[in-house]
Amino acid sequence: MTIVVILLIVVAALTVVGAATVIVARRRRPRGELTAPPRAAMPSVLVPEVAQRPTLETTPTIGQRLGASRGVFDRVRSMASVGALSDEQLDVVEEVLLRSDVGVTTTTRILEELRADGAPEGVAAAVRAALLASLTSERSVTTTASSGRVPVWLFVGVNGVGKTTTIGKLAQRHVDEGRSVVLAAGDTFRAAAADQLEQWATRSGADIVRANEGADPGSVVHDALGRAKARGADIVLADTAGRRANSTNLLDELSKIRRVADRDPGQVVETFMVLDATTGQNALSQAREFLAAAEVTGIVLTKLDGTARGGIVVAIERELNIPVKFVGIGEGVGDLIAFEPEAFVDSLLDA
Amino acid sequence: MFDALSERFERLGTSLRSRGRLSDDDLDEALGEVRAALLEADVELGVVRAFLDAVRVRLSGEALNQTLSPGQQVIKAVNEQLIEVLGGSALKVTYASKPPTVILLAGLQGAGKTTTAAKLAAWFKQQGRQPYLVAADLQRPAAVEQLRVLGAQVGVDVFSEPTTPVEVARAGLKEATRLGRDVVIIDTAGRLAIDEALMKEVRDLAQVTTPHYTFLVIDAVTGQDAVLTARAFHESLELSGIIVTKLDYDARGGAVLSARGVVGRPIVFASTGEKMADFELFHPDRMASRILGMGDVLTLIEQAERTMDADVIAEGAGRMMSGNFTLDDFLAQLNQVRKLGSLGGIMKMMPGVTKEMRSAANSVDEGELGKVEAIIHSMTKRERREPSIIDGSRRTRIAKGSGTNVNAVNHLLKQFGEMRKMMKQMGSGAGAMPTGMGKMASLAARAQAQRGGALPPGFEALGEGMKSGAMPVRTGPKNKKKKGGRVTPPKQR
Numbered sequence: 049m050t051i052v053v054i055l056l057i058v059v060a061a062l063t064v065v066g067a068a069t070v071i072v073a074r075r076r077r078p079r080g081e082l083t084a085p086p087r088a089a090m091p092s093v094l095v096p097e098v099a100q101r102p103t104l105e106t107t108p109t110i111g112q113r114l115g116a117s118r119g120v121f122d123r124v125r126s127m128a129s130v131g132a133l134s135d136e137q138l139d140v141v142e143e144v145l146l147r148s149d150v151g152v153t154t155t156t157r158i159l160e161e162l163r164a165d166g167a168p169e170g171v172a173a174a175v176r177a178a179l180l181a182s183l184t185s186e187r188s189v190t191t192t193a194s195s196g197r198v199p200v201w202l203f204v205g206v207n208g209v210g211k212t213t214t215i216g217k218l219a220q221r222h223v224d225e226g227r228s229v230v231l232a233a234g235d236t237f238r239a240a241a242a243d244q245l246e247q248w249a250t251r252s253g254a255d256i257v258r259a260n261e262g263a264d265p266g267s268v269v270h271d272a273l274g275r276a277k278a279r280g281a282d283i284v285l286a287d288t289a290g291r292r293a294n295s296t297n298l299l300d301e302l303s304k305i306r307r308v309a310d311r312d313p314g315q316v317v318e319t320f321m322v323l324d325a326t327t328g329q330n331a332l333s334q335a336r337e338f339l340a341a342a343e344v345t346g347i348v349l350t351k352l353d354g355t356a357r358g359g360i361v362v363a364i365e366r367e368l369n370i371p372v373k374f375v376g377i378g379e380g381v382g383d384l385i386a387f388e389p390e391a392f393v394d395s396l397l398d399a
Numbered sequence: 400m401f402d403a404l405s406e407r408f409e410r411l412g413t414s415l416r417s418r419g420r421l422s423d424d425d426l427d428e429a430l431g432e433v434r435a436a437l438l439e440a441d442v443e444l445g446v447v448r449a450f451l452d453a454v455r456v457r458l459s460g461e462a463l464n465q466t467l468s469p470g471q472q473v474i475k476a477v478n479e480q481l482i483e484v485l486g487g488s489a490l491k492v493t494y495a496s497k498p499p500t501v502i503l504l505a506g507l508q509g510a511g512k513t514t515t516a517a518k519l520a521a522w523f524k525q526q527g528r529q530p531y532l533v534a535a536d537l538q539r540p541a542a543v544e545q546l547r548v549l550g551a552q553v554g555v556d557v558f559s560e561p562t563t564p565v566e567v568a569r570a571g572l573k574e575a576t577r578l579g580r581d582v583v584i585i586d587t588a589g590r591l592a593i594d595e596a597l598m599k600e601v602r603d604l605a606q607v608t609t610p611h612y613t614f615l616v617i618d619a620v621t622g623q624d625a626v627l628t629a630r631a632f633h634e635s636l637e638l639s640g641i642i643v644t645k646l647d648y649d650a651r652g653g654a655v656l657s658a659r660g661v662v663g664r665p666i667v668f669a670s671t672g673e674k675m676a677d678f679e680l681f682h683p684d685r686m687a688s689r690i691l692g693m694g695d696v697l698t699l700i701e702q703a704e705r706t707m708d709a710d711v712i713a714e715g716a717g718r719m720m721s722g723n724f725t726l727d728d729f730l731a732q733l734n735q736v737r738k739l740g741s742l743g744g745i746m747k748m749m750p751g752v753t754k755e756m757r758s759a760a761n762s763v764d765e766g767e768l769g770k771v772e773a774i775i776h777s778m779t780k781r782e783r784r785e786p787s788i789i790d791g792s793r794r795t796r797i798a799k800g801s802g803t804n805v806n807a808v809n810h811l812l813k814q815f816g817e818m819r820k821m822m823k824q825m826g827s828g829a830g831a832m833p834t835g836m837g838k839m840a841s842l843a844a845r846a847q848a849q850r851g852g853a854l855p856p857g858f859e860a861l862g863e864g865m866k867s868g869a870m871p872v873r874t875g876p877k878n879k880k881k882k883g884g885r886v887t888p889p890k891q892r
Contacts, residue, residue, distance in 0.1 A: 143444060146438060146444050146623070147443075147444055147623050148623070149441075149622035149623050149624070151438075151439070152435055152438045152439050206620070206645075206648070207509070207511065207645065208508070208509025208510060208511055208618065208645075209509055210508070210509060237673075238545065239544070239545040239546075239547075239548030239549050239552075240541040240542075240544035240545035240547075240548055241541070241545075243540070243541035243544045243545075244539070244540045244541035244542075244544075244545075246541075247540035247541060248540065261548070292645075292647060292648050293648070294648065297766070324509055325624075326507065326618070326621050326622060326624045326625075326628070327620050327621065327622055328441030328620060328621060328622025328623065328653070328654065329439055329440070329441050329622065330441070330620040330648060331620075331622075351507075351508065351509075351591065353591060354507070354591035354624070354628075355591075355624055355627040355628070355631075356622065356623075356624035356627075357623075357624075360622065
């Protein structure tokens with residue numbers, strides 16, 4: 049019950065804050081005076097001071113540097129170094145990796161490897177090899193469960209990464225491959241999430257089980273399993289609400305959903321963490337938390353069609369051994385494809 | 400947010416503090432640490448470089464300060480530069496002389512535009528405005544529906560029709576004018592910055608609606624891409640500001656620095672949680688002090704002012720000081736606290752709170768708060784006034800009544816007793832509390848005029864048992880106890 053201690057401290061602190069504000073408010077407000085909210089009759093533009101504020105002094109420099117980074121891999125490619133790499137070359141490699149969100153730790157390790165092994169076949173090939181060596185996990189997906197049980201794919205992730213859309217696209221994929229699909233609208237938190245999933249169900253011809261907003265997601269999954277079992281469906285795709293990965297109770301809730309989904313007649317055969325390619329280093333801690341709470345078996349990397357490179361998955365795969373299994377490369381229903389390390393590494397380095 | 404960054408700077412502060420003067424090597428090493436910290440925090444590489452250059456210039460231009468240790472001097476420079484990059488001063492939202500004031504929201508998919516639109520509407524409502532929401536995101540399935548639900552939650556009407564985004568915006572504006580609404584918030588479809596067709600759509604929207612403000616909604620967990628995104632939007636939309644979302648994540652939020660650095664527009668609002676109330680004006684200087692681990696008391700005060708019932712609080716405070724604080728008061732205060740948002744969010748803003756406490760607070764859920772409430776509710780009126788009469792059999796009854804166990808009841812009572820003792824000491828004791836409160840009061844008074852990041856000593860006194868240890872920067876001269884500085888607690892009838 050550390051919670052009580054925290055509560056008491058917070059209450060006490062706030063009481064002080066509250067008392068202080070009250071005193072101030074009473075002092076500030078002479079009796080009888082109206083306290084209408086201040087309405088500045090200002091022109092429609094920004095406060096001039098702000099509008100005139102120059103941009104960060106160094107912005108042109110940033111611009112130039114960014115411009116330079118566009119062709120940075122060309123520079124790597126043109127370095128036909130043999131043996132040891134120079135510091136300048138390593139700097140360029142570092143820049144490419146950092147800009148792709150690979151992260152400081154992983155970048156440093158790769159640089160160490162390069163420093164030790166040199167680049168007998170050129171810098172580009174060496175970097176490519178080092179990255180590919182980090183992406184060697186098994187990537188097959190399981191679509192079958194033990195006999196008599198319904199395979200479940202569970203989707204987890206933080207808000208806004210594209211879980212529901214991913215499920216929609218995968219539903220279509222399963223239907224195309226001849227499976228009958230039941231969708232479980234387990235995101236009962238976000239307004240209209242179930243509506244969104246239902247539109248995907250209609251589009252793909254999948255069945256959907258949903259409940260009211262605020263309903264227990266576990267019961268939605270349970271009902272979906274019941275329906276799948278009764279109708280002899282081939283697979284259940286279960287959506288969950290997006291959640292912060294640093295909130296213990298939300299993760300507990302997720303573990304519970306997973307347990308429900310894994311109970312007879314269901315069997316969780318894949319748990320995908322959906323990850324947005326624009327995500328930075330926080331993705332690693334997300335992966336760690338979701339791995340612990342829901343036994344993540346694979347990553348779906350979405351929004352790779354944007355400018356982001358999604359380099360953080362290298363760190364995730366390297367450090368946590370969670371393989372990337374699908375990547376989202378567009379808004380079309382067919383734009384969710386199997387992950388190919390080589391193509392990914394090439395695009396990563398082509399920043 | 401920025402937690403890791405603060406930790407890093409804290410470490411940096413201690414390792415440098417011991418040394419006598421700052422050599423070039425020291426500086427290189429310190430800036431190397433800052434560089435790694437910023438990169439780990441997802442600040443874009445170019446912005447990091449520019450930032451470090453600026454810090455270096457700042458340090459070399461300045462004569463070595465005699466009163467500050469070298470470590471403090473580095474941190475001071477980092478802090479000042481941080482404030483500069485984050486915006487220097489907050490953007491004040493002003494209203495169009497001919498209403499409605501039109502606000503356009505743009506951003507990548509999943510950044511949280513729709514939720515932000517509703518929160519923004521709630522914020523304007525709080526300011527005494529009559530906002531109106533226009534759902535022009537016809538791209539994502541059910542986005543309009545989502546905004547309708549959220550709009551209903553905050554009590555703001557939502558306009559939409561199944562035509563085209565431009566048509567929706569045009570008709571929405573007309574409708575808003577007809578209804579006499581003075582703020583119109585337009586939610587647009589999420590897009591990938593490189594998508595020319597969708598970029599054109601939002602440009603057309605901007606042309607038709609001529610927004611007074613165009614805000615880029617950006618996600619605090621974004622990595623290096625934040626710069627490209629922000630620039631792409633800025634080039635085609637002429638942004639007036641940035642709204643940052645998901646600040647409640649444990650992400651370090653370097654994207655805020657990146658976007659700000661490349662666009663040169665202020666970050667105006669920050670969204671800090673799932674509740675509709677978890678939304679506030681962004682204060683760059685406060686954020687900088689948050690980065691340096693100094694808490695964010697000013698935001699807390701403002702939030703408290705907005706959501707809490709002043710009379711309930713004042714009454715409780717008075718009784719707390721006189722040592723007559725009852726479990727009923729505690730319950731009332733608890734309800735006030737719950738209005739303020741999540742415990743984790745509150746803890747983040749309080750200075751001197753350790754990481755462990757923060758994560759403990761994060762793991763507290765409404766259910767557990769409910770348990771505490773249930774325990775108190777299961778007591779008789781007399782028990783709540785005089786917890787000392789609660790004996791073994793009463794405890795068993797309370798535990799049964801609240802669906803908890805005797806241990807939980809014991810624990811609550813024990814903690815409550817200790818807190819009451821502490822409070823009483825503060826109230827009657829060496830004037831620690833009044834001094835603290837005096838500081839708090841003057842701080843709150845200053846809050847409007849000057850957004851300084853000074854630490855109210857009252858909090859340090861209060862949080863004796865939960866101090867994280869050294870604060871990286873010492874604020875102000877030593878605390879002199881002046882008689883005149885005291886403020887008497889509010890009188891109770």
